[in-house]
Amino acid sequence: MRKSELVQFIKDQRSYLCVGLDTDLRKIPEHLLSEEDPIFEFNKAIIEATQEFCVAYKPNLAFYESLGPKGWISLQKTLEVIPKSHFTIADAKRGDIGNTASMYARAFFDVYGFDAVTVAPYMGSDSIEPFLDYPGKWAIVLGLTSNAGADDFEQLELKSGEKLYERVIQTVASFSSHEDTMFVAGATRTEELKKIREMLPDHFFLIPGVGAQGGNLEEVSKATLNDSCGILVNASRSIIYASNGQNFASAAAEEAKAMQVEMSRLLKVYASNAKSQD
């Protein structure tokens, strides 16, 4: 999906919500466990219930991988029921030498048909570039993450005065474009989000950490929304596990709708172009 299409869809939906499909057999409603493929049945119901309130879905691949080969079949079937209008992100955090990164790109873009894949930057440029060779596909590179461990390395101060995450973002932005690369920027770090937006006025950011991890939607949006929206805010557990009863899908829809209503308001207040469309 090209950037212009994504921006238009965000305007149409008045939402920049990404629903994270961190689907865990131990957390889904018990009544689904008798289904042949409980993970798929859960995802399908969640997708049907939430699609009018969000613009993207982000399966967290660890959850599928932990089920062995059949987890990947559940993932494949899940992708088939996501509407073509919606942006799909393989939350994979892959990163390896060039010939291996090419194989990962092939896996997520060609075999599974995702629009984007999250990529870990540690190994440098040749671990990222193979993901940029697919027109209309995206690398979403880890910048500053929302977890406590982000302080261990991402926040280290370099001799040059920058922090590591700032250097990562600037280096990766220097060999890619805002038409093929986004950055992960955690919602728990509002001050840094402002700095990152100043560094990269035109890029999209994928912002996890709103909800279960404690990030505040309005603060995050105020710090990062730009003329073309410029952010996808992910919520996983707070939506998909809103209820673990028979009503799990409608409960998820309510949570997603509440976020969409708030996002619609925030777009009017903080994103100028989006405002002019209303």
Place this chain on the structure above:
Amino acid sequence: MRKSELVQFIKDQRSYLCVGLDTDLRKIPEHLLSEEDPIFEFNKAIIEATQEFCVAYKPNLAFYESLGPKGWISLQKTLEVIPKSHFTIADAKRGDIGNTASMYARAFFDVYGFDAVTVAPYMGSDSIEPFLDYPGKWAIVLGLTSNAGADDFEQLELKSGEKLYERVIQTVASFSSHEDTMFVAGATRTEELKKIREMLPDHFFLIPGVGAQGGNLEEVSKATLNDSCGILVNASRSIIYASNGQNFASAAAEEAKAMQVEMSRLLKVYASNAKSQD
């Protein structure tokens, strides 16, 4: 596999060779393509031919992932034909927040039964610790890699005077042990290998980059061998694609044997305990 078992096996085999199973449908001999599962048939023949010369196998997961769900079945079948005596490494380079890292650990250790998984450190301690909760299993954390892109971030100088990769290695070593954690250290960087060995006298290093990537086995071994060997040297393409004819397995065996013979000599020269066993 506990460290003492690995060290003993290295002494028994007089080898610290790890054979990388970067198995690519486009590179395996044509006559295998008519098999029901060519990837598995190739791996099985390679494993049978090379097992007496090596101590470990390292499937590169990108190659399996790029085949869709059936690639994971090929991987599972491959693991079943690796002898229990041999150390198995999932070359996955995973790294994510704690609850997700736990799912990856479960996938590789419980579901597939690997002894070790390679882990990317960018997201910090909570992305690594879940892999340390499995007795007898290993995290192999990226330290300094062998690719050109390693200069982009791993080699950055910190305000404190260290390089990023040095800080990564020391920080990770501070919350783990040489009984559960190894580090990836690329064979193309001999001077740095010496420094890393000085920093960590007791740890095992997984050393890729000998062979196709240009690292020299004797230099690398001289810089890093310790009393309990302390290294696994990986070769992938130079062994498994030694021939793409009917004789591919015997050609792989010859390459592996040549490396084992050289390793046996290097153990005598540079690893004192190993020497005393001879």
